[in-house]
Amino acid sequence: MSRKKASLKAGKRLCGVVRLFFFLAFLLLFFRDNIGKGWSFAEWNWNALILAGAVPVMITLGVNLLPRLFPADRLLLSLTNFLCALGVLILYDTKPLYARHQVIAYGIGLIAMVICIYLIRGIRSWRFPAILLIPVSLLLLALPLLIGKEKNGARNWISFAGASMQPSELVKLSLILSVSWFMSRRKMIPWFLFSAACLGLLMLQKDLGTALLYFGVTLLLYWGSSGNTAVTLLGAAAGGGAAVLGYRLFAHVRLRVAVWRNPWSDYDNSGYQLVQSLMAIASGGILGVGLGLGSPTTIPVFESDFIFSVICEQFGVIFGLCVLMMYVALIWRGTVIAMAARGSFHALTAMGCTVLIGLQTFVIIGGVIKLIPLTGVTLPFISYGGTSLVSSMCLVGLLQGVASLNEDDLEEDAGIASVGLD
């Protein structure tokens, strides 16, 4: 019990530092916005000051309120909220309008997270939901092909009533839930067909980055559930074969690879994004140019795909490494939760969420630092994009749900043990 208290104290301290960081950062941006405007308050831009108050409050709500409702993993909550708030901060610095959208999505994300926790806690039998999610997901994925619009080369967006969303972000959740359920019941055919159908639809949308994520998560989960290394390697080889085929067939894939190999050779056109990203990272140096300085907005899609480059330019490579370490800590917590789960469905769900967050982070950061060819996926929690943020928060919600069940089980065990002692 004392160990738990110590970790609670450490978590609170961490949370305090995080709140202070964001308070000061937004305060700095508030000064930047209003410097030289004199003392006529009417002309001042108060948004940053509002955020300086609101963001720490949201972090407090996110980290401290939830554990009062049910047993939750505080460290995971602190990390998630820090990354979300970092996204809001970077967006406010570069494009304030996006920050407003992002704050709303952050709020919705917190609610969605709670809903996911209740779903995991509430639903006793996942048989029916797991089956139902399959047609719903496939329908959602097919929608952009029917009524969608093209953005950055991929046809993966739909819009209705003025709001737009990316179905593949939401289908991630159902993919993990359904695949985990069928895997936990050792029914191979349904999840195989489901994920294959998802991959097919994503290919049709030309959303190769997301397809890569779906494929990677399914493959790793399969290995996790079965331990069948031979089939997993076969699957990886098939994926590699598909990649080679894609390279041969599609000009845009060849272009991506060519840019990856030498972005400088075609600076003015295809290489522009990546070169701008590399120059931004290099301009930041070890300690960064400082929040509010530099020219991060010269990087195309700085708000989503390349937001990590913006972080590196402003806060430096050191901070970029720290952000990476936070994802590592997140993966570690996720794995611990998955390993503590009692049932294999919950274990696989938790591991699936962990692997997805980890892979997605690797794929996008690897892309912007030129380790692997760039595929347009978002950086979980940080990148601009409501659907993406909400879906990432839901992933954490699923993880938290499993964590809370684990805690319940532990308490039950303790109860039984104490009864036994009587």
Add this chain to the structure above:
Amino acid sequence: MKQLRHRFKLLALFLFALFAALMLYGAYNIANYGTRWFSSSHNPRVAAQKENVIAGDILDRNGVVLASISEDGQRVYHPDAAVRSAVVHTVGSPDNKVADSVESFMTEYLYGFRSNLPDLIRNLFSGGTRKGDNVALTLDSTLCANIPRYYASHPVTGGKNGAAVVMNWKTGELLAVVSLPSFDPADAGVKSIDETGQPYWNRVTRGRYPPGSTFKIITAAAALRAGMNTGDDTFWCSGSLQVDGQHTIRDFSGEVHESEDLRKAFKLSCNPYFSDLALRLTDARLRGEAERFGFNDNVLFRDLVVENSVYPSGIRSDYEVAMSGLGQSTLLATPLHMCLVAAGIANGGVMMEPRLIREVKSPTGSSVLAFSSEAYRTACTPETAAVLQQYMKDVVQDGGSGWRARISGMDIRGKTGTAESSLDGKDITYGWFIGYSADESLPYALCVLTEDIEDGQTGGTTSALVAKDIFGYLLQINGQ
């Protein structure tokens, strides 16, 4: 469940490995290429910063100001046009016509992107316009300005394009980097980028030429490594050598050297001997030796961007291998690299990294970056270097092909080269001289290249003359 947990642990380890790859790759790349990415002429941050910061001065090794900032914030250069145009490829021009000059490669210092914290805080409170750091080069601007005059003073080299580089073989400091033709940075917009002779192009670091017979130093080093210089290993030079049944390799002037060993063949720069030697060495061993001397290396020097020199790979015919022994075939080398080869031999086989920056000082006078010399690579053993030093001494001081570079009062050693290539259907002959002064007190190595020399001229009759003038200057400034 227990197995499941075990596999989860492995999955987490797999993800951690991916993240470790991200961090290592990122850190490695930023450490190695960060400066190059940052100082790219494409970087909009540099242009933005230039408007708020007074750029630092660029000075030569003796404190002569080569570039400073005028009252109205414009770059101004040395008052003497001869000095301005001699160092322009190194210092840079206002509109960055010269790629990777100090002006752009040292942007982070010159424009104060890397100011230290005390300076930043002082600036914050004083509120004045920030000033970038001053960069002192290792160049001797007088020598640089003299080199075009040396070229002009000899009928065989006057008016020719060329490249000359002088370095200290002990420390790697570059004393002169001159590329001809040049242009005057103060005389804006007179020449277009397509100008014949490409005046904006730094031939010393960017020009890649067939190294010709100067490469025989490396062929000889390979022979010494393979133990092929024994006394009975003599060769009968009949003036030509038949290779592949259809190609004949001759000496430049069709001389017949009769019986010769490595030393004599090196002194006389005998082509049949070295092509035969290359065939006996095999392509793989010759390439291995060339790579030990820095060929095919993607060089990343701290102060300079240098094109890599090429020793071709793949399956090659006997004729190509034989020609490689003479530095022909498709071998390419930059003048800077060939200077490094000579410097490496002088320094007992250790090639020092060429350095252009002597010191970077903040406007308040504190040192931001000080010169430090480091070895670039070890090309051969001191024993091999000693043998090659002797051979190179013969070339200059014992009636070899480089005798015109000899000067009294200095122990000059070197190697000449006469290389051929065809450009747009026209055969061009390049005259090379690479060499060094063996005195410990005058540790200078140089490379002089003259493009498109007249028929009948060689490296020994053209570039060696310029080399002699340069050595004369170095002797004079050292007061001997």
